[in-house]
Amino acid sequence: MQFHPAKCNTLPVTRSRRPLQPSYQLHGHTLETVKAVKYLGVTIQGDLCWDDHINNIVSKANKTLGFLRRNLKISSRSVKEQAYKAFVRPILEYASSVWDLHTQKNIDKLETAQRRAARFVCNRYHNTSSVSRMLDSLG
Known part of the structure; x- marks a missing residue:
């Protein structure tokens, strides 16, 4: 070779x-x-930290979510949920067994992206809405 x-x-x-x-x-x-x-x-x-990887996937997931928001604004919840599961979630979960989360900072970044997606799918942007319930409903 x-x-x-x-x-x-x-x-x-x-x-x-x-x-x-x-x-x-x-x-x-x-x-x-x-x-x-x-x-x-x-x-x-080289130091086996995953900060760069987490930043890359969160950025990519947020861009994809922004695209979905612009194009599925008036769609039903089921369409938004299918789009989230097909386009955003795989970005966040790809090779997750390799880059296991070991810092709270990285966990918070991923959870912020997931919460943003849950609010979009459920169309609930109020501060009083429970995001954890929304995430549970998405599976």
């Missing part, structure tokens, strides 16, 4: 505060060292 050195890079995986900085070469070219890489849709950071 042949590799193109310009398309290759290295990702040192460590939690050390002062990691070693070895220089790797392929066919006489020094490979670039990166702090994060996207592989199969999952952003992997």
